[in-house]
Amino acid sequence: KQEVTQIPAALSVPEGENLVLNCSFTDSAIYNLQWFRQDPGKGLTSLLLIQSSQREQTSGRLNASLDKSSGRSTLYIAASQPGDSATYLCAVSPRYSGGYQKVTFGTGTKLQVIP
């Protein structure tokens, strides 16, 4: 059974700092990994999706990396801003073998960027 862990559960940084969020998974037989952002009282917004054949994906100030062999993904946020404050979740899809493959979500890291 796939287990997805995100440590730390909460993180507070000053504005402007570069930061890294971590996501660990136990089963390396994955198809893709997705990073989401969740604002308080809102739904999940997809940030980046990395296929298992990829090493990283970039979108603006965000960079997500994937190391299947070690069961890790990181989300790098450059020059953090107060607007980046939110909970960040990673979600892992298992290797595709036909039909829907149940996605496993991490419990998230709650980020606070202090002005």
Place this chain on the structure above:
Amino acid sequence: DAGVIQSPRHEVTEMGQEVTLRCKPISGHDYLFWYRQTMMRGLELLIYFNNNVPIDDSGMPEDRFSAKMPNASFSTLKIQPSEPRDSAVYFCASSLGTPSEQYFGPGTRLTVT
């Protein structure tokens, strides 16, 4: 597209009452998912549909929960009778094909007193 639409956004009801949550997926998406999020258990998949057909409802906690998708643009999640432990945020998500990027609605915050 307006994204995944859910209604109501907030629901407060008394124990024993019937609750119906609604979802409109993104047009053209063939997969629809219902999730529940709580502090204790995080995000849990309750049920998912493919082309309006329920495929896996193993995540539905009890017989009190039921879900339908009468057409490609509408789905409901019903709880009858509701209990305080059902209090959570319920999300609907949709995707085109699988495995692919899921798009989430804003959620319905349910409080059962």
